[in-house]
Every structure is written in C-alpha cells, then in structure tokens.
Amino acid sequence: MTPHEARSRFRAGLKTPTAGWCPGYAQANLLAVPADLAYDMLLFAQRNPKPCPVLDVGDPGATSLPIFAGDLRTDLPGYVVYENGAPVAEVTDVTRFWRDDLVPFLIGCSFTFEDALVREDIPVRHLETGGNVPMYRTSVPCRPAGRLSGPLVVSMRPIPAGRVADAVRVSARYPEVHGAPVHIGDPAGLGIDDLDVPDFGDPVEVRPGEVPVFWACGVTPQAAVMAAGIPFAIGHAPGHMAITDVRDSAYQT
Structure with missing residues (x-):
C-alpha cells in the first residue's frame, strides 16, 4: 500500500x-x-x-x-x-x-525503523500482535523551553537478550527518527512502575529471555502540552x- x-x-x-x-x-x-x-x-x-x-x-x-x-x-x-x-x-x-x-x-x-528491524529478523512484538506500541511517561525531565516543559516519553519493545546489540545498531542508523535506544533493561531506571500499564498504546508481553528496550518517543511534545x-x-x-x-x-x- x-x-x-x-x-x-x-x-x-x-x-x-x-x-x-x-x-x-x-x-x-x-x-x-x-x-x-x-x-x-x-x-x-x-x-x-x-x-x-x-x-x-x-x-x-x-x-x-x-x-x-x-x-x-x-x-x-x-x-x-x-x-x-x-x-x-x-x-x-x-x-x-x-x-x-x-x-x-x-x-x-x-515506526520508521521497524521495517529495518523486521528485515534483520529482530522481533517487534506489537507488530506480531497487531496492537499499538506501549508508551510511557518517564521520570526524566525534558529541558524546558518558554512555556513548554514536561517529561520524556518513551516507547518500549521487548528484544531477545542476544539481539539487543543488533536492535541498537539498526535503530542507530536512523537518528532523525529517534535513533538508538535511550535505556535498556530495568524500567525503574526511567521511573516506570509497571510495564503492563502504559500511559499510551497497548501493553505487550515481555517473555523470558527478553529485555525491555526503550526508545525516545515523539509523543513527548504532547506530554509537554499537557504538563x-x-x-x-x-x-x-x-x-x-x-x-x-x-x-x-x-x-x-
């Protein structure tokens, strides 16, 4: 299409x-x-x-x-x-x-680099389930500008531990669409309490042997509008x- x-x-x-x-x-x-x-x-x-x-x-x-x-x-x-x-x-x-x-x-x-992930046989769970990517407000503040201020928002994709480096390498080639992840592993490091309760989008399963990988998300400006x-x-x-x-x-x- x-x-x-x-x-x-x-x-x-x-x-x-x-x-x-x-x-x-x-x-x-x-x-x-x-x-x-x-x-x-x-x-x-x-x-x-x-x-x-x-x-x-x-x-x-x-x-x-x-x-x-x-x-x-x-x-x-x-x-x-x-x-x-x-x-x-x-x-x-x-x-x-x-x-x-x-x-x-x-x-x-x-979403722009997800096709590249798929071509490298790196699983993208929300594509597999036909849902929306889970997105979370974090405890990381953005730098304010004039009247806009608010938290960093991230999207999350569970990646098999052995493919995390590949996911980083592939996404890093697309810096104008968020590029490499901002955080890998424990969601508490971003102030996220429960991966099953995203602020936006749909929850996805993190299976044994998988690592939650977090990318910066373009919903961040909307979070700033709200904040x-x-x-x-x-x-x-x-x-x-x-x-x-x-x-x-x-x-x-």
Whole structure:
C-alpha cells in the first residue's frame, strides 16, 4: 500500500495504529500549535532532539507539507485535541477544530525503523500482535523551553537478550527518527512502575529471555502540552501517525 492509498482510507474514517503500514516509508508525529507558541516548540525540539527530531514545519494554517502531500486535518487515522493541557476530543477528522494560526510540526517516529528491524529478523512484538506500541511517561525531565516543559516519553519493545546489540545498531542508523535506544533493561531506571500499564498504546508481553528496550518517543511534545497546560493544540492520537511520502532510507545514515 502506498502512503496515498493509506491516507485515503484514513480520510474515509478508518482508525487504526499505523505500525507496519506502508513499509519503507517514514512515519511522523503531528503537533499543531498556535503561531505564538511555535518558537517555544522549535526551541523545545532543539533542546530535546532525541524525542523531538523535527522533519518538517509548516506556515501558519498549512494543511499539507512537502513531505506529506495529504491533508493534515483528515489523513491521519486519529487525532487528540487539547484545551488548557487536557485532551477534550479524540477524533478521526479535526477540520472543525483547525485554525488559521496553527503551525504544524512533523516529528520523526520510531515506526520508521521497524521495517529495518523486521528485515534483520529482530522481533517487534506489537507488530506480531497487531496492537499499538506501549508508551510511557518517564521520570526524566525534558529541558524546558518558554512555556513548554514536561517529561520524556518513551516507547518500549521487548528484544531477545542476544539481539539487543543488533536492535541498537539498526535503530542507530536512523537518528532523525529517534535513533538508538535511550535505556535498556530495568524500567525503574526511567521511573516506570509497571510495564503492563502504559500511559499510551497497548501493553505487550515481555517473555523470558527478553529485555525491555526503550526508545525516545515523539509523543513527548504532547506530554509537554499537557504538563504545561497549553491553551490549545492538536496532535496525532499516539500510535496513529502521519504516513509521509518520504522513503525511510532518506533518514538512514
């Protein structure tokens, strides 16, 4: 399936996590903020490049971008609308919420390198189960920027102990979509109490002989919107990404 075909299905109302969709194409997190917050968002991304690798930024009111030829208001499978830091709507179309002053940011997503993991025969559990990747708020603070501050968010994939080094090597080749893991092993090292209770996404089984491996996650800016009580913003529903028209190889070093 091409990105165009996938976006057509989402525009028709299909809501589904996008892990495994359109192998070979980069996926991206969406966050659209009012223009008066755009500099703070750029600075937050610059200060926190691991979770916030910016792939593209639009002008105020833009509904498409050079790397995303679809409509940012309709062509993702899920969105969250925030008011005063609280999620007030989760929908499949944000046309009625979109404003002329919104600046859209597309931020790299680790789904982009999952196809490379699979090609190396490294198991990706949420792809095997057809679910969403588990994501967790951590106790690690991001560097604040203007009005934005909040915790690092991570995604987790259980990796067989003997393949952890391979997973690090493969993902490290994609620095613009989070790159190498930020933590390997004991989740308590990130302040995560229970892997079975993710803050976003679905829990997955960590089997005997497997190690939980954590990558920085592009939901981090949305966590900052919530933590800082930002008056208004629109983001993708976690795991329900913007599928871009750019090949994943464009972000490989």
